[in-house]
Amino acid sequence: MSISITALRVPSSLDADDAADFRLLGDLGRQVCDEQVGLPDLSPSAAEMLSEWQDPTDSLHLGYVARIDDAVVGMVTLAFAQEEGAQTAEFDILVPEANSGRGVEQALLARAEEDAVARGRSILQTWTLHRPDERDRMLAPATGWGRIPATPLADVIADAGYTLEQVERNSEYDLRSDGTEVRRMLAEASAFAGPDYRVREWTMPTPPELRDGYAAVLARLSTDAPSGDMDFVAEQYDADRVVRREATLTAAGQLVSVTAVEHVPTGELVAYNELLVAADRTGVTHQFGTLVAAHHRGHRLGTIVKCANLLRWRELVPTSPIVSTFNAEENRPMLDINEAIGFVPVSYAGAWQKRL
Incomplete structure (x- = not known):
């Protein structure tokens, strides 16, 4: 053979x-x-x-x-x-x-x-x-x-x-479930975060005035998310890369919703969540990036972006039945949010590395 x-x-x-x-x-x-x-x-x-x-x-x-x-x-x-x-x-x-x-x-x-x-x-x-x-x-x-x-x-x-x-x-999260708990969690988290933080939402492409701020928070995913000893390059983002990325994500008819949190005193985007579905809107929704910038953790911003985007998604894509997401097992803050929302584990991935 x-x-x-x-x-x-x-x-x-x-x-x-x-x-x-x-x-x-x-x-x-x-x-x-x-x-x-x-x-x-x-x-x-x-x-x-x-x-x-x-x-x-x-x-x-x-x-x-x-x-x-x-x-x-x-x-x-x-x-x-x-x-x-x-x-x-x-x-x-x-x-x-x-x-x-x-x-x-x-x-x-x-x-x-x-x-x-x-x-x-x-x-x-x-x-x-x-x-x-x-x-x-x-x-x-x-x-x-x-x-x-x-x-x-x-x-x-x-x-x-x-x-x-x-x-x-x-x-996975069942989008056909009652959204009452998600609304309650969003209201409580928003009250806890206070007026220094506000939600910004859009459907890709990102508005030009938000591209620089979005680029900055996207770049943090490669450095701020828990990764064990996996050696990830610190990704470099600017407004042009945001445009290229979004053209790629939506090229085949995919729809992407973004919910971000803006720190009002500085105008900085400090948290975000992305949901994507293929051209077939009856298929599984995939959660892409979710991150709270390290220097703004502790304000329940992860709960805000996740819950707000799920509620927005119910209106945008009522035909998608499920949201699928991956999180590191050691990322207990994000898993705690997922579990409270109603996500249940359905599979696992092993991350392997070899240094030559």
Whole structure:
């Protein structure tokens, strides 16, 4: 048996003659998420990924396709942050169950590492998905927070020298539930925060007068969010990058709602929450970034942005049934808010890292 690995072409459009493998990437991601945790919507479609892959300004995306006898048996994707001095390479191995155990995962992992080294990166990172099960063999991260059941892919990654640095909880909120508790929590948190803080809301694109402030709080996500010993580059944002990011997020018809909190005395945006749904408004809503700037924590701003955006979302997209979100297990302040709102855990992710 011989495994051939070739570069994944990034087409000009999904209708282009060379787009078949890229379309398959979207299908494969959904298949793998379904097989691993029963949640295919955790993976974006090819249409949702294409714009980001086509523009390498802020992040370079690459992929490789593994074949046996001309049949696709798996893929690996890589993302390289483009900030000056960035040392990380993030990758995602996608091998369906039917092809697991044939050496495909190892071959794709080796190719990802080879590419990362060739591009001067010395820190490799990847994530694995896990069901919320208790099994005979559980894996604990370096943070000491949370546990995940061992899986064949996790074993491949661990055998290659990667350390499980962090566990993230994937939670869902039922948008069809009664919103009374969310309204109560928002009212109490707003009263606690007081008049120095006010809510700002918009649907992407961000109004020009808010882009600089939004850029500043977006940049904080890479440095202020709990990340264990995962080494993330400090992302650099300005108004132009905000425009590029939003063009990418909405390119395939996605809708994004943003709720932020402004610190009135300074005019600074100090917290935000983003909710996104695909062109199919009956699908799962994904919570993207959520952050309270470190120097403004303790004022219940996390509760404000989450609750206000959920209530706004009920009006914007009444057909979406669920909100899905990921949070680090050690991020108890944010998990406390989620649990009080009504989010329940449905799966977990393991964050793995290797330093070369």
